[in-house]
Amino acid sequence: MTAAVEAQVCVVGGGPAGLALALELARRSVSVVVVEQSSRFDRSFRGESISPDSVWLLQRMGILDKVRDQTLETRRMEIVDRGRTVLSANFSDYDQPCPYPMELPQPPLLTALADAGSELPGFRLMRKTVATALLREAGGPVTGVRCKGPDGEFEVRATLTVGADGRFSKTREMSGLPYEKVPLERDFVWFKVPRPAVWDGHTYRIRIIDNRHGLFIPTVPDLVRVGFNIPKGGLRDMRQQGISALHARMDELAPEISQGVRESVTQWSDTSMLDIFTTVVPRWSRPGLVLIGDAAHTLTPVLGQGVNHAITDAAVLARLVADAFGEGDEPAALGRATQRFQQEREGAVTRARGLQLRQEKAFALSGRIPGLLRSTAYRLANSSSRIKRKVFANLYYPLQEAAASDPLLIAPVPVPGPSTTVHSPT
Ligand SMILES: Cc1cc2nc3c(=O)[nH]c(=O)nc-3n(C[C@H](O)[C@H](O)[C@H](O)COP(=O)(O)OP(=O)(O)OC[C@H]3O[C@@H](n4cnc5c(N)ncnc54)[C@H](O)[C@@H]3O)c2cc1C
Incomplete structure (x- = not known):
């Protein structure tokens, strides 16, 4: 030792x-x-x-x-449920020192x-x-x-x-x-693809279709970080269907990135799974x-x-x-x-x-009525x-x-100079 x-x-x-x-x-x-x-x-x-x-x-x-x-x-966020924008937010509306x-x-x-x-x-x-x-x-x-x-x-x-x-x-x-x-009922798969020209680089997009959803977050350099849900522990089943199952999910949720996904996500090892x-x-x-x-x-x-x-x-x-x-x-x-x-x-x-x-x-939420309730709730929030x-x-x-x-709540700390005495590790 x-x-x-x-x-x-x-x-x-x-x-x-x-x-x-x-x-x-x-x-x-x-x-x-x-x-x-x-x-x-x-x-x-x-x-x-x-x-x-x-x-x-x-x-x-x-x-x-x-x-x-x-x-x-990220300057804006939009939630699109079954092709219709149900909520959008513009963070420049928030009068804060760091709104974004x-x-x-x-x-x-x-x-x-x-x-x-x-x-x-x-x-x-x-x-x-x-x-x-x-x-x-x-x-x-x-x-x-x-x-x-x-x-x-x-x-x-x-x-x-x-x-x-x-x-x-x-x-x-x-x-x-x-x-x-x-444990939550669903897990999440992540990957990154080039940002399509039709998407600006500052909007966080959430797309929902029935009980399937995806997050599409522009990131550096000129990429989109994509996450989508799978059933809990369902990665093995999805993998068995081949990478085309992932491509099909993106075709459904975000056709704008279909081609980029086919080019840059060619095998499951290009993705990362998050057990939620x-x-x-x-x-x-x-x-x-x-x-x-x-x-x-x-x-x-x-x-x-x-x-x-x-x-x-x-x-x-x-x-x-x-x-x-x-x-x-x-x-x-x-x-x-x-x-x-x-x-x-x-x-x-x-x-x-x-x-x-x-x-x-x-x-x-899955099914027509629960789906309608969800989009109505988002729309109500959006209108107020x-x-x-x-x-x-x-x-x-x-x-x-x-x-x-209370400006002293999290006060910035002055950086100590070289002469400051500290209890040094041996
Ligand atoms: C795929 C994925 C996507 C995510 N996306 C987001 C997101 O977009 N936004 C967000 O806010 N959060 C996200 N999270 C969660 C986020 O990563 C964590 O909340 C955050 O990193 C927590 O920070 P932490 O320092 O507490 O723990 P960690 O970042 O997990 O750091 C823990 C560190 O401890 C080290 N360590 C572990 N055990 C030992 C040991 N015995 N001895 C020495 N070192 C050890 C590890 O190597 C690691 O470096 C995501 C997580 C994952 C996995």
Whole structure:
């Protein structure tokens, strides 16, 4: 076993939640070690739609400018049910500092977060390193993690361990915190195709026919990210029908991309399947440990909320944890901070999950009458600017609205200079 590494905080998982948290902590002079199992950030088909509130947070973190050329603004959204537009929204109608959702692939986002962190003295990212066990004193708090890295096993000892290791979180499993995994009735298949000339590059399109729906999201560079539903566990059946089954589905939902799909999606390995479930974790923390991002609350792909809540968790937790390290009895102060974190975040997560589940139910309606009810509901919402504004305000702009009345809610952090003293990892 190699020598132990020490830090005030150990973060398991270098996804959007873990890296944003580590950056924000290091900026507040808290020493932090991130252990990340993969060697590179070249993941594809992961959360790429960033909600306006997260765009705003990334701007305040100084990250947005570093990735601007890899982003695309989504300026409009339209839902077309059986060929008729039933709801459309123009995000320029929302008077917010950052009104537009954005497409931003994860590789540039994670690279920018890691690069910004690496400039700070208290930040350390250990790649190719898997957390394999929690360290804990008998009956006492979690005191870090045991890891396996390229040079063998070692321990990271920390006053606070953060599980940011995603939807299949091993930290959550090892912590013993109870949770409930709720599978949805349908799974999702993703792929990317060139954007057809007849589509502008800034409209998020949702197409529905009976209980089949597709998401068509323009992304960089000149592509469309496409997702469509399949029955739960139904990929094997669909694969057996050959790739022509996917082509036929696109012919039905979006003939504009039929040709592009035939040219660029020639086998099922050109696609990625997302097993859709949500996870409800009643308690996000226990002494010495807290869960954030997908580990605490896995969401569905509807309206790009996973990355949004991961980044918001990071921003809120960093503030509370840094304050707790400034108090006398650190374990007790951290316990209060992690509980407060859940109190501050849980309402927004629950609202997003509720909206996603209602949307999924609407998408899954089958038959003439249920289909008519669905399109009537969309049309009603569309005809009332008050309802539309309320739905998007709840989903896309709660932080920006709250910050307008309380500018200190998520205050930007001054970047510490080289002379700042931090508790450095060994
Ligand atoms: C196909 C697909 C499409 C999606 N589309 C969207 C979208 O458009 N918009 C959106 O907002 N969300 C989307 N999501 C969800 C989004 O990707 C997640 O919500 C988001 O990435 C959560 O961030 P996170 O940091 O909590 O977890 P993750 O991004 O999952 O990061 C967890 C990290 O932990 C690491 N890790 C895991 N176990 C260990 C271990 N034991 N030791 C060390 N490291 C470990 C992993 O390698 C990973 O880097 C999508 C997800 C998928 C799979």
